[in-house]
Amino acid sequence: IEMVALLAVLLPCAVQAAPSSSLRFSARHRSPFSTPSRSVHANALPYGAAVQGIGPALEMAYRKGDTAAIQLLEAAKGGSDGDSRFGGVNAAFSRIQEASSGPAGAVAQAAAAAGPTFSHCQSSFFDLNKLTPKGPRKGADTGSPHDASRPLVKLGSTSAGGWWCAEGGWPSPNxxxxxxxxxxxxxxxxxxxxxxxxxxxxxxxxxxxxxGWHGRWDVLEDIHKVWFITDHPDTDKNRNPRAFVAPYRSFAPQYLAPQADAAGSPSAAAQTVHDNGYMKVGVSTINPGSFVVSNRATTECFHVLEGLFFLTNADGSARRCAAGDTVCLPKNWSGNWDVIEPVRKIWVDVRQ
Known part of the structure; x- marks a missing residue:
């Protein structure tokens, strides 16, 4: 009788404890990517949080004073389980679920049809230890020049990348x-x-x-650069081509003319230093603010000299861009610029 009484007390406790322990086990061993709905809801977070993380998205929301976005992102951040891209979705599940049926969710669901996306890299992408050695320069007659490079992207007739070369000189007759x-x-x-x-x-x-340029290269001190190369038809300027060097000081504000940026920003200043009819080269500044770009007519590659901004593709993916970064916007690109701090950039604009 005593044994029966003891079992009557212990069995209900075991039954109640079993579901709890099994839930804890499944939570520990469940992959964060095992539930497809998590990534869908994460994509509904504003400012591209699903791609770049909640931290950068929050920074952007605070700088813009977007109260609704701040509340949503803070709620998601509060429930983070360690994955900065997807963590915290459960903590704000009901609000994210509502958002996923709105404009943000529609963008995520239509990502495949959203058009081309931009290419982006930070300055570390071109660190010397990440470049591929190419060996000694052929025909060198001074020093022992050898170089290394790394491509970033090729968009039609335009490509971008980085290059380094050791001291030395060589003729470039072709x-x-x-x-x-x-x-x-x-x-x-x-x-x-x-x-x-x-x-x-x-x-x-x-x-x-x-x-058409030809002449001579002399590297007086190891050179490290970011480059943009464009293949285009011959022009009248190819008949007597000369190298052109624009020093940084020539891009001071007093030398720039107020005008609309090539991408359509509401407030900017610019200077064009080269225009052969197929491509332009110049510098421009963009003041803080936001604007939309729809179906770019040209391809633009640029290197960021100063400032802070966010670029968002039509599919909702976004990147934080700052000084030292290199960006390429393909023809027909659509998306948003959100400029946080005044931007200054060197750009190459190609009519393809």
Missing amino acids: PRPTTEVFYVFSGHGCLTDADGTRHFMGPGDTVVLPK
């Missing part, structure tokens, strides 16, 4: 088949035109080597 634009991170050098005209370059300079 006319260039493309136009190259580059921004010097570090180092010094000299480009000599076919007629003997010299163009010295150093950190912060923007250099244009037009199609």
Whole structure:
């Protein structure tokens, strides 16, 4: 009788405890990606939080004073389970579920048909230890120049990447088949035109080597640069091509003319330093604010000199961009600019 009484007390407790322990076990061993709905709801978070994380999205929301977005992101952050991209969705499940049926959710569901997305990298992408060695420069007659490079992206006739070269010099007698634009991170050098005209370059300079250029390269101190190369038809300017160097000081505010940015920003200043009819090269500034771009007519690649902004693709994916970053916007790109701090950029705009 005593044994029966004891079992009567213990069995109900075991039955009540079993579901709780099994839930804890399943929670510990469930993959964060095992439930498809989690990523869908995460995509509904504003400012591209599903891609870049809740932290950067919150920074953007606070800077813009977007109270509704701040509340949603803070709620999601509060429930984070360790995955910065998808964590916290359960904590704000009901609010995210409502959002997923609105504009943000519609964008996520239509991502495949949203059009092309931009390419982006931080300056660390071109760190020396990430470049691929190419070996000694052929035909070198001064020093022992050897170089390394890393491509970023190719969009139609335009490509972007990074390059480094050790000290040395070599002749470049064959006319260039493309136009190259580059921004010097570090180092010094000299480009000599076919007629003997010299163009010295150093950190912060923007250099244009037009199609048809030939002459001589001299790397006076190891050079590190980001480059943009465009293949385009011949122009009248190819008949007597000369290298062109625009020093950083030439991009000071007093030298820029107020005008609309190529991407359609409401307030900007710009200066064009090269225009061959197929592509333009220049610098522009963009003031804080937000604007929408619909179906770009051209391809633009640029290097960010100053500022902070967010770019959002039509599919809702977004990136935080800052000084040192390189970005390429393909033709027909649509999306949003949210400029947080004044931006200054070197750009190449190609009519394809």
